[in-house]
Amino acid sequence: xxxxxxxxLTETNDSGLxxxxxxxxxxxxGTRACYYQAxxxxxxxxxxxxxxxxxxxxxSHWLAIAASVLLIVSVxxxxxxxxxxxxxxxxxxxxxxxxxLRSLAGTHLLDVPSSDQHTVKPWFNGKLDFSPPVKxxxxxxLLGGRIEYFDGRPAAALIYGRNKHVINVFTWPAAPVAxxxxxxxxxxxLNWSNSGMTFWAISDLNESELRExxxxxx
Amino acid sequence: MDPARKLLLFEQTVIPHMNAAYNLARWLTRSxxxxxxxxxxxxxxxxxxxxxxxxxDSNDGRGWLLTIVRNTxxxxxxxxxxxxTSEFDEQLHGSADDQNPxxxxxxxxxxxxxxxxxxxLPFAFREAIVLRELEELSxxxxxxxxxxxxxxxxxxLARARKRLQECLxxxxx
Numbered sequence: 001x002x003x004x005x006x007x008x009l010t011e012t013n014d015s016g017l018x019x020x021x022x023x024x025x026x027x028x029x030g031t032r033a034c035y036y037q038a039x040x041x042x043x044x045x046x047x048x049x050x051x052x053x054x055x056x057x058x059x060s061h062w063l064a065i066a067a068s069v070l071l072i073v074s075v076x077x078x079x080x081x082x083x084x085x086x087x088x089x090x091x092x093x094x095x096x097x098x099x100x101l102r103s104l105a106g107t108h109l110l111d112v113p114s115s116d117q118h119t120v121k122p123w124f125n126g127k128l129d130f131s132p133p134v135k136x137x138x139x140x141x142l143l144g145g146r147i148e149y150f151d152g153r154p155a156a157a158l159i160y161g162r163n164k165h166v167i168n169v170f171t172w173p174a175a176p177v178a179x180x181x182x183x184x185x186x187x188x189x190l191n192w193s194n195s196g197m198t199f200w201a202i203s204d205l206n207e208s209e210l211r212e213x214x215x216x217x218x
Numbered sequence: 219m220d221p222a223r224k225l226l227l228f229e230q231t232v233i234p235h236m237n238a239a240y241n242l243a244r245w246l247t248r249s250x251x252x253x254x255x256x257x258x259x260x261x262x263x264x265x266x267x268x269x270x271x272x273x274x275d276s277n278d279g280r281g282w283l284l285t286i287v288r289n290t291x292x293x294x295x296x297x298x299x300x301x302x303t304s305e306f307d308e309q310l311h312g313s314a315d316d317q318n319p320x321x322x323x324x325x326x327x328x329x330x331x332x333x334x335x336x337x338x339l340p341f342a343f344r345e346a347i348v349l350r351e352l353e354e355l356s357x358x359x360x361x362x363x364x365x366x367x368x369x370x371x372x373x374x375l376a377r378a379r380k381r382l383q384e385c386l387x388x389x390x391x
Binding site: 039 | 332336
């Protein structure tokens with residue numbers, strides 16, 4: 001007789017069981033000691049805590065993602081800020097402004113005074129190692145072109161007009177940059193890249209008109 | 219492990235042993251409220267470390283869970299200052315020399331006495347008896363849970379049974 005049968009016999013109140021149980025203290029304990037059943041609410045409590053446990057990591061997971069995103073945005077923002085602070089664009093902007101001011105102050109606004117893009121564009125041939133896009137723009141008459149120098153290399157300057165305002169567009173081959181708007185000394189500048197060239201538009205026009213010009217030019 | 223799969227596996231292999239967990243905790247701590255708390259704590263611990271569970275089936279899950287329950291209770295008792303190894307008081311419970319076992323068994327309060335005697339056993343003996351006689355675990359499984367050699371489990375069981383008999387004889391006297 002093993003304990004299992006002993007248990008069953010105990011449950012059925014078999015009177016012949018005593019002998020076996022006496023010879024088997026193990027059976028005696030197994031059949032007579034209290035087996036404590038888990039209280040009714042315990043399973044619910046455990047399942048609730050497990051649900052919270054499985055929900056919590058998901059929550060913190062999303063929190064972590066959100067935090068990462070914030071961090072990336074913040075870092076990117078800071079880097080962008082840092083880059084823009086030290087960006088070559090800003091040191092170039094000073095040169096652009098100076099070139100623009102010189103062109104207005106002096107008599108040297110135009111090397112090739114022409115409103116005909118087919119006159120201006122070929123004029124640059126042989127003077128530059130690149131060919132700047134020269135476009136006819138509605139509302140912004142082409143006034144002509146000239147050569148400028150930025151960072152020791154020649155650049156094309158295209159001059160457009162808007163009423164009494166002058167717009168200089170400087171362009172030269174350069175690494176791509178993010179589009180940037182800079183306002184300085186009452187002048188607005190827009191810098192963008194296209195086809196391996198950098199473009200600077202500068203004018204005393206308000207920013208929205210300058211942007212309108214740039215969107216037409218591009 | 220993907221959380222949904224983890225929960226499902228846990229429900230299949232560990233949750234079914236809630237009664238075993240509670241019974242062990244109740245016997246080790248001698249308190250139903252503490253057992254309730256510590257079983258919840260043990261299930262949470264088990265769930266958190268479920269990735270380390272090497273077993274395949276529900277049977278493995280029981281041993282694994284009971285190990286966690288046992289350690290949780292052990293730690294709790296130690297923290298509380300209750301020496302888990304507090305000695306059984308033989309003087310109080312007397313000896314079984316002059317007792318006929320049958321008469322012990324026939325006494326109506328034998329079951330109550332047995333439970334009292336079992337509660338009075340030192341932690342190591344109580345743990346061995348509960349795991350062996352109530353959970354019917356193998357010596358090997360008990361040795362894994364109690365972290366002692368199989369030989370120690372066997373000698374503890376023998377000594378525990380003898381003490382229980384002596385205690386019962388004392389109670390019946």
